[in-house]
Amino acid sequence: MRIIITDNYEEMSKKAAAIVRNQIILKPDCVLGLATGDTPIGMYKELIKMHENKEVDFADVTTFNLDEYCKLNRENIQSYYYYMNHNFFKHINVKKENTYIPNGAAKDIDEECRNYERQIKNKGGIDLQVLGIGANGHIGFNEPNINFEAETHLVKLDKMTIEANSRFFSSKDEVPTTAISVGIETIMKSRMLVLLANGEIKADAIYKTVKGKICPEVPASIIQLHPNATMIIEKNAAKLL
Ligand code: GLP
Numbered sequence: 001m002r003i004i005i006t007d008n009y010e011e012m013s014k015k016a017a018a019i020v021r022n023q024i025i026l027k028p029d030c031v032l033g034l035a036t037g038d039t040p041i042g043m044y045k046e047l048i049k050m051h052e053n054k055e056v057d058f059a060d061v062t063t064f065n066l067d068e069y070c071k072l073n074r075e076n077i078q079s080y081y082y083y084m085n086h087n088f089f090k091h092i093n094v095k096k097e098n099t100y101i102p103n104g105a106a107k108d109i110d111e112e113c114r115n116y117e118r119q120i121k122n123k124g125g126i127d128l129q130v131l132g133i134g135a136n137g138h139i140g141f142n143e144p145n146i147n148f149e150a151e152t153h154l155v156k157l158d159k160m161t162i163e164a165n166s167r168f169f170s171s172k173d174e175v176p177t178t179a180i181s182v183g184i185e186t187i188m189k190s191r192m193l194v195l196l197a198n199g200e201i202k203a204d205a206i207y208k209t210v211k212g213k214i215c216p217e218v219p220a221s222i223i224q225l226h227p228n229a230t231m232i233i234e235k236n237a238a239k240l241l
Contacts, residue, residue: 002230013042029060033129048091058094066140068104069176102180113152129190137218141181150185193229197237207240
C-alpha cells in the first residue's frame with residue numbers, strides 16, 4: 001500500500017482529484033466507485049473545477065456509490081443520492097443513467113443488493129474506488145464485524161457511526177439505523193483503491209488500518225492485501241503512523 005501524507009486537507013483533496021482525473025484520461029469510459037461523507041467534498045470540488053477548465057470529461061464515465069441509508073427517500077437531503085447530485089453530479093457532464101446509488105427505500109432490500117452487485121459486474125467491475133474511513137475503521141458502511149461481508153448487503157449501523165453521522169441530522173434519533181453497503185470483496189476487486197482520511201479523529205483507525213492485524217473488527221485493514229492501494233492521509237490523521 002502506498003502512503004501519501006499531506007500537509008492539509010486541500011492538498012489531500014487535490015492529490016485525490018488528480019488521481020481520478022488521470023484515471024479518466026487513461027480510460028475515458030472507466031467505472032469509478034465513489035464515497036460520501038465530509039472527507040471527499042474537497043476532491044469533488046477540485047474535480048468540478050477541472051471539469052470547468054476542460055481538463056476532464058465525464059461523458060463516458062460510470063459511477064457506483066458505496067452505500068446508502070435505508071428508508072430515506074431519494075429527495076431527503078440526508079440521502080447519499082441527494083449528496084451526490086448536489087455535491088458532484090449536477091456540476092459535471094456525467095450521464096444520469098450512468099450514476100448508480102443503491103436504493104435504500106427499495107421494498108425488497110435483498111433483491112436491491114443482488115441487483116446492485118449484478119450491475120457492477122455487468123459494467124466490468126470498478127476501475128478506481130475512492131474510499132473514506134469511519135473513526136471505527138469502516139469502509140463504505142462495512143462496520144466492524146466478526147467476519148468480512150463479501151457482497152452488497154444490508155447493514156445494521158454501528159453505535160459509533162450513528163453517533164458520528166448524527167452531526168448531519170437534527171437529532172440522533174433521526175439517523176437511520178440500517179443501510180445498504182457494497183461489500184468488502186466487491187471493494188477489494190476494484191482495480192485500484194484510493195482511501196482519503198482527514199483529521200485527528202481518524203488517526204487511530206488509520207494506524208490500525210496500516211499497521212494493525214488484518215481483521216474484520218477493523219474492516220479497512222483488509223486494504224493491506226490490495227495490490228494497488230493508495231492512502232492519501234492528511235497529517236493529523238497520520239499522526240500515529
Ligand atoms: C460515512 C460513509 C462512509 C464514509 C465515512 C466517513 O458514514 N458511509 O462511506 O467514508 O462514514 O465519513 P466522513 O468523511 O464524514 O468522516
